[in-house]
Amino acid sequence: MKQAEVYFQDKLAGILTEDENGYTFTYSEKYVSEHETPISLTMPIQAKSYTSNILFPFFDGLIPEGWLLDIAQANWKINPRDRMSLLLACCKDCIGAVSVVDISNQENQ
Numbered sequence: 496m497k498q499a500e501v502y503f504q505d506k507l508a509g510i511l512t513e514d515e516n517g518y519t520f521t522y523s524e525k526y527v528s529e530h531e532t533p534i535s536l537t538m539p540i541q542a543k544s545y546t547s548n549i550l551f552p553f554f555d556g557l558i559p560e561g562w563l564l565d566i567a568q569a570n571w572k573i574n575p576r577d578r579m580s581l582l583l584a585c586c587k588d589c590i591g592a593v594s595v596v597d598i599s600n601q602e603n604q
């Protein structure tokens with residue numbers, strides 16, 4: 496299982512999880528109660544978890560493309576079909592308001 500904290504403007508917005516059943520994104524209780532801005536218009540703020548068999552298009556769109564993706568795959572030796580690993584490796588410091596931080600890397604630091 497892979498998990499990541501998802502931040503919106505440096506505030507913890509929720510947790511993204513990949514397991515054998517697919518993907519789940521859950522907004523944090525604090526974010527639901529204190530914020531009005533969703534991480535994406537396709538994922539409005541709600542207490543109920545979002546689930547999908549594939550990586551949510553919003554998160555998939557954060558992954559770099561073209562030559563930058565080629566560099567990331569070569570340097571980290573990540574299979575291009577492993578979208579969650581690419582997201583975790585490349586999207587800690589994205590352009591824009593959202594960042595995705597690998598929970599397992601935080602525990603090791």
